[in-house]
Amino acid sequence: MENLGCMNPKDVRSLIRKNQLVRPTAGIAQGYTQANLAILPKELAYDFLLFSQRNPKPCPILDVTEVGSPEPKLTAPGADLRYDVPKYRVYKKGQLYEEVFDLENYWNKNLVAFLLGCSFTFETPMIRNGIPVRHIEENCNVPMYITNIECNPAGVFAGPVVVSMRPIPAELVVRAVQVTSRFPAVHGAPIHIGSPERIGIKDITKPDFGDAVTINQGEVPVFWACGVTPQAVAMRVKPDLMITHAPGYMFICDTRDEDLSVF
Amino acid sequence: MENLGCMNPKDVRSLIRKNQLVRPTAGIAQGYTQANLAILPKELAYDFLLFSQRNPKPCPILDVTEVGSPEPKLTAPGADLRYDVPKYRVYKKGQLYEEVFDLENYWNKNLVAFLLGCSFTFETPMIRNGIPVRHIEENCNVPMYITNIECNPAGVFAGPVVVSMRPIPAELVVRAVQVTSRFPAVHGAPIHIGSPERIGIKDITKPDFGDAVTINQGEVPVFWACGVTPQAVAMRVKPDLMITHAPGYMFICDTRDEDLSVF
Known part of the structure; x- marks a missing residue:
């Protein structure tokens, strides 16, 4: 198999569609945007879209399909969200029901798929700027924490902001702010930045999701709004059916990471 | 009356609510965000929100009220969009029906109000950076043009991008890009930048909306996506009822212009 890192998104999705690439997507099709997937019944779509509009930092929407259509026309025209994600999670009434490799048995004309941006997009520029990304160095998942910061509610959706944390050497904190500011989407x-208690995190060594990472002497914990927020909030509503990607098994868009920078 | 430029938004809105300030809002409550208003029946709200999400440059949504509520909770908690805009335009089936000073006779439980950002927000920083803003110098409305660039359609909404044009001295074009890039919202x-024909504008001296402005020797026409786009697109659908602000009579938010910059 050719080098996955250098493959283009269409070829990667074609392998995924044939179930020939069932693995986490980190490092695949480098330079292209990977997205979180959330599929909800159309009855919840307006509230979910409004929730995202009111909370753009944790809920950066990249694409929304037409009701009943599995094609993300803006970010990957021709792709099919029923097949082009390596692994899905199906939730019924807020409970994990099963993991599947396509949505053959679940997709219906009443569903709307949302693609949401993820921080993978700004981690590559961080690394290129000499800013360490600890969970990549330690080959684990980014640590995520539920904060005491409430999202702006919308319709049936409400809940706290979830953040991801990266320990940054003190002298690089300003640069980390600059680099990630380029990517508001x-x-x-x-x-x-700094003291976890200020945002309601009691024990930085015990993340609510993902894995704990080493914080070295001279490093400052820096917190970004996290794409787990909208999924966590949607789950609280216990929709009859909700489908997401399996963690780490993302959808790969045709959009380049740099397309999402404002400068 | 005290200096309107230095007043805070709450005091200005209080005068407006009493119909004691029926005038265009340019220059009032300087440093605070002025917003375009579009009020639509809830049946169109999802498509309009989705259209805006898919076309963030022409349709920068700042706030969306709950169905039936006239309060823009994010941008001006406590304000009332039925009274706090100096002048409104009421459209029935896409035709201007009347201008009114409050929505006493029109507001109902089925309406959703959208506040959309406007370029006033980035014109102040342009001026502070020594970049001329010709329509302010010439005390007229910004020239606006219908382009050959199609918006990404959503549901019932589709149409071309409308742009505003500012002539910029060639040596300041880069700075103009930098300054306005700070405000993706x-x-x-x-x-x-440059040749109007490339985006389908046949005669730069004949804007589709607003007023023509002088383009001096050595100046380049620079085009920004314009907030008239979503209103123009919504009008094409000829909704039974649609209400907007009267041009120039904007809603003044509590949000500061600088709150909308990404850095």
Whole structure:
């Protein structure tokens, strides 16, 4: 198999569609945007879209399909969200029901698919700027925490902001703010720098999601709004059916990471 | 009356609510965000929100009220969009029906109000950066043009992007791009620099909306996506009822212009 990192998104999705690439997508089709997937019944679509509009930092929407259509026309025309994600999670009434490799048995004309940006997009520029990304160095998932910051509610959706944390050497914190500010469409600048207690995190060594990472002497914990927020909030409503990507098994768009920078 | 430029938004809105300030809002409550208003029946709200999400440059949504509520909770908590805009335009089936000073006779439980950003927000920083804003110098409305660039359609909404044009001295074009890029939430960077024909504008001296302005020797026409786009597109659908602000009579938010910059 050719080098996955250098493949273009269409070829990668074609392998995924044939179930020939069932693995986490980190490092695949580098330079192209990977997105979180949330599929909801159309009855919830307006509230979910409004919630995202009111909370753009945790909920950066990249694409919304027409009701009943699995094609993300803006970010990957011709793709099919029923097949082009390596692994899905199906939730019924807020409970994980099963993991599947396509949505053959679940897709219906009443569903709307949302693609949401993820911080992968700004981690590559961080690394290129010499800013360490600890969970990549330690080959684990980014640590995520539920904060005491409430999202702006919308319709049936409400809940706290979830943040991801990256420990940054003190002398690079300003640069980290600058680099990520370039990408407001995928979480953008941090929402908090330093003391975790200030945003309601009691124990930084015990993330609510993902894995704990090492914080070295001289490093400052820096917190970004996290794309887990909208999924966590939607789950609280216990929709009859909700489908997401399996964690780490993302949808790969035709959009380049740099297309999402404002400068 | 005290200096309107230095007044805070709450005091200005209080005068407006009493119909004691029926005039265009340019220059009032300087440093605070002025917004375009579009009120639509809830049946059109999802498509309009989706259209805006798919076309963020011409349609920068700042706030959306709950169905039936006239309060813009994010941008001006406590304000009332039935009274706090100096002059409104009421459209029935896409035709201007009348201008009114409050919505006493029109507001109903089925309406949703959208506040959309406008380029006033980035014109102040332009001036502070020594970039001339010709329509302010010439005390007229900004020239606006219908382009050959199609918006991404959504549901019932589709149509061309409308742009505003500012002639910029060639040596300041880069700076103009930088300054406006800071404000992706209010149209952001230009979408075109130079030759008007390239985006379907046949005669730069004949704008489709607003007033023609002088383009001096050595100046380049620079085009930004314009907030008239969503109103023009919504009008094409000929909704039974649609209400907007009267041109120039904007809603003044509590949000500061600088709150909308990404850095």
